[in-house]
Structure formats: structure tokens, C-alpha cells
Amino acid sequence: MKRRKFLKLAGVGAGGILLPLQGMAVSTQQLATSGMDVKQKKLLADVALSAARKAGASYTDVRIGRYLNQFVLTRETNVENIVNTESLGAGIRVIANGTWGFSATNELTADGIAKAARQAVAVAKSNAKHQTKPVQLAPEKGVGETSWRTPIKQNAFAIPIGEKVDYLLEVNNNALKAGASFINSSLYLVNEQKYFASSDGSYIDQDIHRLWAPMQVTAVDKKTGLFKTRNGLSSPVGRGYEYLDGREEDKLHGQTTLYNNSYDMVEDAILAAEQAKEKLSAKSIDPGKYDLILEPSHLALTIHESVGHPLELDRVLGYEANYAGTSFATLDKWRSKKFRYGSNKVNFFADRTQPGSLGAVGYDDEGVAAKRWDLVKEGILVNYQATRDQVHMLNQPASHGCCYADSWSNVQFQRMPNVSLAPNTEKYSVKTMISDVEKGIYIAGRGSYSIDQQRYNFQFGGQLFYEIKNGEIIGQVEDVAYQSNTQEFWNSCTAICDSSDFQLGGTFFDGKGQPSQVSAVSHGSATSRFDNINVINTRRKLS
């Protein structure tokens, strides 16, 4: 277990969330520096590779990482907290006697890294005594010296902290002026500078950037005692500070305004304040069966929970049984080549090359190049997400490139790539989709979510709910949650909008493993329709 600091964020989602924070608190200026020279990293990596080989490793990979975080948290007119952290060190993973061994050190000297390499081999040899089957690693050709960087325009870490604070306080001020009782707004910035070297002959230098700008606006009616919240409709992204440019061409104006490649946080805060107030007097939903129209920033989480997680091969195999759970999507269903995951309109693909996505990299944390592959084709389950040491269980020759560790000090393991729902190849707009529904609800934004440990039964909420009657939206409703079963739900998908509506949503702190590691991942889709879904009313009266 690694002792971690946790930052409790009240206000962002009920109950607050706990963010794992690793590394030392450092100055803002420190975050904008470039870190260790790549030649120096190669020298150190070669020391580790050689030390491990001499100690008896048949395979070694070295990850020298510098992980930077900046979190800026505000409420109303105040800055609540600014957190800057830097964490620097190396993780060495080896195979010796057919068994994995891992060791990590923050002592980035030739002696320090060689010692860690030998220790990793010692761990492997010790664990080999309890090993039942030797590790079988899918081959991967070395790529020599190469580099990859998230194609950002503006490094968010280089923007003065005062500018970021002023922007968030402007957002808050606008929400308060528009009638919000309270607002929490934040900026989460992540930069992973990671160097990967392996005994296969790869030396890969990567500079990965991610950004998230969430907010929560609350409206309180003191007379009735009611309160309602509306969260921002942005998505966490693999982009630079330019995401906050809020360009007009990135806005999708419909029932509410949605954002694609950039985000206008001030505009969304004003709208959030107005909509939160409207929620106070919105009609409470009549429970029953409805056709649901789900927009991409909402649907992202449904895809994440009901498609992304169940198709993680390590879950399917039982490695996560004691924590995250297992999966209904068992190997026999996949082998049958007939397992109907969804209707024939449903195509899911994994893709670590999507620009602007959280999962976009050049190479994964075991040196496999980013790729795209199908998971569900015309409704049929066709593949999973696998790493080099597990893909042979699918009789496939190469890893999917799904290996990730959230720091140099944690061992890398299977994590979800971007998983997306393919848009309709024929033209179909959201407007037409709404006009085709007789009795339905249009849902925007991600809300409450819960799913069982094998990913069958789920319940999802949202941020905004609009009732549809005879092809028209007749008004906002509240207290909506839908319940379904993964297979039934995706088989009830009767329509998907075209690529002009395709947007990436995502999740910034997805937890998995013991000790737990976080990961960030995007999910793309166009607005989609699901017929005859069970909707419950969530309002309860306390005496």
C-alpha cells in the first residue's frame, strides 16, 4: 500500500469526492519547468536494463516519470485551495523465473536505479515459488528512440496562477449574478512526463496533458426548503488551456447548450444558475416506461460503466473479484460469436488515438503503440481490452495497448482505453430524433450512477431532464433516474445521431486495483435513443 494524501472536495457531487494526491507540494513555477533531459533518462534506463539482465531478468521495463498536478478550487468569491504537486522517480518491472517482479525508487542515480532493478528481480524470484504458470508476454518489437506529446496549443501549467483564479472567480461571479445561491468551480490539471525503456529496444519519451473544469451551481428556495444543483456540462479532456477558449463553432445549441472541442465556462455557469432555479419548480416525473434520448456527455458514463468496465479482460478473468468485481461478458459468450450485446445499430470501438481524448497516448505503459479496435460490431461482442501478459488468453498475437500506472511508484496493469459508440453513417439529427418520439425524456449531463459488480443492473441520473410528448419537448422535469440491465438497454437502442453530433465525454478519476490507482478515460458518442426504459421517481419525503 502506498500512503496517499486525499483531498476532500465538498460540493462537487453530493458527499464530496476524495482525490488521491501523490508527490510533494511545489511552487507554481516549478510545474512549468521541463524536468530531466531525455539523454540523462536514457542513461539511467540503460543502467536499470543492464542491472536487471545481469541479475537474471528475461524481460525488463523501466518507467522514469515526473507527474505534475495543479488543482485550483473556488467557491463563490473565495479561493478555497490551490494544490501543486510534483512526483519524480522510476518504476522497474521485470520477468525472472517466469514471474513478475516490481520495484520503485525516487533515487534517480545510477546506483539507486540499479539497486531497484536488482530488487525487482529478487521480488520476482521470491514470488516465483508461488507461481502456477509462467508469464506469457505477447511479443512487441522495439521502436528505438521516439517521442510523443499531447497536441496541446497552450500548456495550462504555464498560465499564471492568478489568471486561472481570476477566470474561476469570474465564472462564480456570473453564476451568482444569474441567481445562483452557491457555486463551486475548479480546475484540475495533470501533466505526466514519462520515459519508457524496455529490453525489447524501445526508448519512448512522452508528455501527456489532461484538464478538467467542473463546477456545481446550487439554487436554494428557503421558503419551501427545497434545493437543486446543476453541474457544468463540460467534459474532462486531453487538451491544453485552449479548451477554455469557448469558441462559437464548438457550441451545440439545442434544448440546452453543449460543448464539443472547447468550453465556455462563464456561459455555462449563467445557464446553470438559471436552470438550477427552474428545477426548483419543475414537475416531478411520473414513473413508468419512457423512450430516452441521451446526449453524449451523459451517455459517456453509461458507456463507461456498462461497456468499458465489463470488457476489461482482467475483470473477466477474476483478478478484480475482491474489489471492482468480475464481468457478465464471460469468455464463453465471446467465443460463441453470437452474444448480442446490443441491437445491430450498436458498434463500440476502443481507440487510444482519438485527438483531445483522455486516453490518447503514443504508447501505453508497456511500450505498445496506441491503436483502434472493435469491441462490439453490429451488436455482437467481438473483443476485449488486454495487456501483453493477458492477450494470449484470447489467442491474439499482440497486446491492445491498455497498460497504465498512475505513477512511477505503482505497477502498471490493465486499464480502460477510450471506448466509444460509433455514430450513424446516415444523416440523422437530434432535432429529428426528438420529433420521432411520442413519450420520452431527453437527458443531459452526468448525474448519480451505480452498477452491480458484474455490470448487469444499473441506475443513472443526469443533470437536466426534459419531457417529450408527441415529438416535442414540453418542459423540464425532475426526480428522474432510469434503471436497466446492460444487455437489455443496448438492445433497446433504436437510433443514433450522425457524426456531426459526435462528442467525447469522460471521467477523470476512475478507480481500480488494490491499492487503488486512478486513470482518466474518454467515451465518445452521438445522441442516442433507447426505447421503453424503466424510469423511477427519486423524490422522498422526510417527516
Added chain:
Amino acid sequence: MAILSRSEARRILDKTLKYSRAKEASAQLTGGETGNIRFARNSVSTSGVVNNTELMVEARFGKKSGIATINEFSDDALEKVMRRAEELAKLSPDNPEAMPLLGEQKYTSVNGFAKATATITPDERAKAAADSIAAAKKKKVTAAGYLEDARTFAAVANTKGLFGYHASTSANFTVTMRTENGLGSGWAQSDVTDFAAMHAGTTSQTAVNKAVESQKARALEPGKYTVILEPSAASGLLAFMMGNYSARSADEGRSFMSKKGGGNRIGEKLFDKRVHIYSDPADTNVPAQPWANSDFMPQQRTDWIENGVVKNLTRSRYWASQTKAKAIPEPNNLIMIGGDKSTAELIKSTRRGILVTRTWYIRMVDPQSLLLTGLTRDGTFYVENGQVKYPIKNFRFNESPIIMLNNLEELGRPERVGMWGFSAMIPALKVRDFTFSSLSDAV
């Protein structure tokens, strides 16, 4: 660096604070060793040990504050970290809610350190995993589990004379057993201060039995049922309630503790009169650090609910100053008073009901009523005429802990459970009219 003694820690903190040029400064030294072993598919998958000691320094200039951390302890390093905190403080915006640092405090003396946990070896960890896997193999089920143990200390000091020191140990073991046909699953946990009190084999046997007995579950119609929530199952819902027990949210009108027209519900009887929940760092079952991490406020015995009446809510020092009320930190442990009955005895007195081993993936649905949703998992059984009759399929529930604690039928004997990063003593709860809203096929 191993666990520092009180005097060693004090020496480092005093020296650090002497370097301060700020008006006020505080320092916190934390560290120790943690170890773990993870297994799945009846085989050990990973294990490790991490040693770390870290010094965190906060410098204050009026309403400006800066925080820096370091894990070196030379004189140069101590001065460097203080200078860095001071630089950051000068650069940071004013925090209008900043409160002056606390002066000297008297912290409750807590004994939460056990030798067996302090001296745990890799072999002992491996044996715990081996015992668990052996219990699984005997009944032809598959084990996946995790053991995590820690020996840690924390010391705090500031320029106004505050000093505190606390050393503690803990170990937490959880295990999931699954039958080979995929039709049965069982879970159990053990959370202790003293590793000598942990018996991974016995805990694993409970999980094995639940896995074997939960096979071939029948489906019951969703609806309102009397439930017996085992302590782990109950703790999931209670954690959400206590995580939202803030006076500020209540006073601001955005909590289930808000009063219509303004103010909070302290003093109101919101729960069954047998409900009594409190925190106490000196509790011998769940000893806890006697100060709050956020501002080093002393943790004292605090009643949250007594005789069903809301007694206290957590309140930051800032909010206390605004509302002229007492500041109360977020607790480091939780104790719910229960009865003498074992879970088996609660079953015996039940005519019709459902026994729930564990609750899972609990999320807030509506903060206004604290409505939560989640699922049962790893051992759900139908009880009739005082006996467990047969296993049943898992349910999704939509229920508020407020309603749950009003519909109380009986309280069992409290047991220690790990809960959101701290330990709690929670009884099994027998509750009527618990709302299950749909069936789950998950095993």
C-alpha cells in the same frame, strides 16, 4: 526512516519552526511503513512494502497561506521547505475564511499501537494469503483478497506552542470467495489494530461458507422488505450520512439537515429513539488520532445522535465564528451503540426478511432526502420463521439512511468495520420496509 519517537519528532518540528520568518507557521510530520499482499484466482498476484516520512509546513502571512512538503530532514532541507512555504504564501490570494492557528492544545491520550502489527513480516502476510487460499481450495472455490497493514506516526506543532504526537497500527483484510460454477459468491472482512487478533483463515471460512450457500439463488419480487443488514452492509449507508453531516451545508439550506425557513435540525428527533451514534478517539475498539488533520483541532467524544435526536453537526472554525457556535471537527472514528444479539440471534427473531452481507456501489441520488442507491452483494438470503431458508438474487435498493434509522426493529452487537478510511463500530441492523427497487443478475 522508521517510526520516530515523540522526542525525535519534536526535535525535527521545533527545528523547522525556528526557521520561520512568517508571522505564524505550523509543521506536520507523518510517516511509517505500510505493507500489502494481493491475491486472486487462488494465487498471489502482488505484494509490497513502502516506507516514507514526510514533513509538511504551512507558513502564514495574515490571510495568506502557503504549504510545502519535503522528505529529507537535513538542516538545509528543513530551512528550504520553510522558505518554499513562505514564498508560496506570499504569492497566494487572500483566503477570507482563514482562521488564526490554534494555541497549545491538550490532546486525548490514545493507545492504538500494537506490537504484532508493528513487527509484521512478509512471511506473515504470505501466510495470511496462503491460509485464505487453503480454505478456498478445500471447498473448491476461488479466492481473491487483499491484506493491508500499517505502522504509522503523526506529530504536529506550530509557532503558538501547539504540539501533538500519535503512533498507531492497523490491518485490514478483505476476501471474496467465488464458486467455480460462478453461481455463488461470499465476502468477509477483518479490521484490527492488533494483527494478533486477525485470523485470515477464519475470516476466509466465513466467505467460503457464504459462497457455497449462496449458489442457485431464487428471485424474489422487488419491494419493501424487513432486512437484517450485517455491520458491513449497514456501514455503507451510514458512511454517506456521516459524510454529509456538516452544519454549514445545513445552515446554507442545502442538506438533509437543513430546516425549512432556515437554520439546521440540531435538537430535532429525526430517528428511532434507540439510535445513538458518537465518535471518541479514545475508544478502545477503534482508537483514532486525537486531532483533526485539517487544522489540528482536538478530537473529543462527540455525540452525533442520541436517543434519536440530532445532537451535533461538524462545524469548521470559520463557520463556528460566523454562527457563534462551537467548532466541531470531522471525526476520525464512529461508534454506533447496539445490543447484545449476534446476527444469528437477529435471524432467529425474524418471521420474514432478507439477510444482507454487503452493500455495494452506493451513490447519492437526492441530497435533499439523502436518498441513496446501491446493491446487495456476496451473500443475500431469504429468512423465514427464524431460519435462513434459501439464497436469493441480489437487489438494487433505493433508500435513505434517515428513513432506515426510523424503521429500526432491532440492533445487533457492534463489530469493527473499515469505513471510508477509518474504523467504526457498527451493529447489525434489523430494519422494516427497506426499499428494493429492482433485481440484479450479478453473483
